Amino acid sequence: MSDVANLPDLASRSSTVSGLDGVAVESLLAGAVMRGQDAQALLRKAGIDARVYGDARAAIDGRSVFRLVQQIQLALDDAFIGFMAERCRLALDMERTLAYLHCETFGESIRVSIRFTQALSEDIGPQLIEDRWGAKHVCVYHTIEGVDRDIFVWFRFIWIFQFFSWLIGRPLRLRGVQLRGPRPVQPNGFDRFAVFGCPIHYDAPFDALLYDRSDLSTRLRHGTLADVQEYNASIPDWFATPTGNTTWRARTEHALVDFQRSRNWSVPIEAVAERLRSRPRRLRRDLSHEGESFQQIRTRLRGELAAAYLLVTDLPITEVGYRVGFSEPGSFSRNFTEWAGLTPSQYRDRYKPDGARLAAASMLLSERTGA
Numbered sequence: 001m002s003d004v005a006n007l008p009d010l011a012s013r014s015s016t017v018s019g020l021d022g023v024a025v026e027s028l029l030a031g032a033v034m035r036g037q038d039a040q041a042l043l044r045k046a047g048i049d050a051r052v053y054g055d056a057r058a059a060i061d062g063r064s065v066f067r068l069v070q071q072i073q074l075a076l077d078d079a080f081i082g083f084m085a086e087r088c089r090l091a092l093d094m095e096r097t098l099a100y101l102h103c104e105t106f107g108e109s110i111r112v113s114i115r116f117t118q119a120l121s122e123d124i125g126p127q128l129i130e131d132r133w134g135a136k137h138v139c140v141y142h143t144i145e146g147v148d149r150d151i152f153v154w155f156r157f158i159w160i161f162q163f164f165s166w167l168i169g170r171p172l173r174l175r176g177v178q179l180r181g182p183r184p185v186q187p188n189g190f191d192r193f194a195v196f197g198c199p200i201h202y203d204a205p206f207d208a209l210l211y212d213r214s215d216l217s218t219r220l221r222h223g224t225l226a227d228v229q230e231y232n233a234s235i236p237d238w239f240a241t242p243t244g245n246t247t248w249r250a251r252t253e254h255a256l257v258d259f260q261r262s263r264n265w266s267v268p269i270e271a272v273a274e275r276l277r278s279r280p281r282r283l284r285r286d287l288s289h290e291g292e293s294f295q296q297i298r299t300r301l302r303g304e305l306a307a308a309y310l311l312v313t314d315l316p317i318t319e320v321g322y323r324v325g326f327s328e329p330g331s332f333s334r335n336f337t338e339w340a341g342l343t344p345s346q347y348r349d350r351y352k353p354d355g356a357r358l359a360a361a362s363m364l365l366s367e368r369t370g371a
Contacts, residue, residue: 019059026054027148031082062239107216134213150181165242169221173212178204217364248286265325303339308361
């Protein structure tokens, strides 16, 4: 039944059991209890020994926390697990998820998510403050009386970190986490913020996640409801650093970007395979299993960079073509149109006024060229 770090004899348990302790579990369940739910019943539905509730000597692991949160959300029909005066129904939360799944990059998806949340509830007031180093995702949570606001902030931040890391296929490179609350101390010494892998600033003026600039232009790897359902069904471990299950597509993209930084626009698959310690035939096969081809990836990366130049700069279209390796203007226009479905000038006219797309393009250009 159990992913609970728990022994049959409660009196003989060690105080060094690792994981979220029973006192924190009790706090996590507070919103549900205040709305008439039975805490022990919810724990049992999540496959957790109910005796952990309120016991500082017992603890649960990251997968158990995920399952428990799911059970609270289902019982209350509330993505905010009962901590807000106004609940966020799960159907509405799914609409928000679908909205940012249709985005191209992490930066675009987090902006869409924030705009949706701002329109959804006055109890949560997120905003994204961008600068030359990245973006500060500030969250304002107006929780109800009688609950531990700090455990709710942790829950929301761990969800954001784990889910969006999964969306981009690797861990987010956080520059820091800022928290209004004090450092949480458990008798078992477990650090629930260690998973973020970055400096944690307690007693800060606001709660915020600080995203690295390079992550904002990172493309999403998942984009369907079926993907999300599969992710949830996997019961992710919220205490483990997300691996992202790096794909051959991601590895190939990384290698090609390195070559393109050296202005090698037509690098052959043999050179990329050698860098990835693979063979050309095997790399083609592995990419094919992921629904990709080497040529598609190489063309897409080149097109993305050209698109970024078109939006961020006022360079003549001929010059943009030169910068991405086309010596003939006609060849550039023809290839770009085939990739984007628009001529370079049409693309610039249509998307330059789009602030979110422009910001993402700026980040991509900076990441790819260092400019």
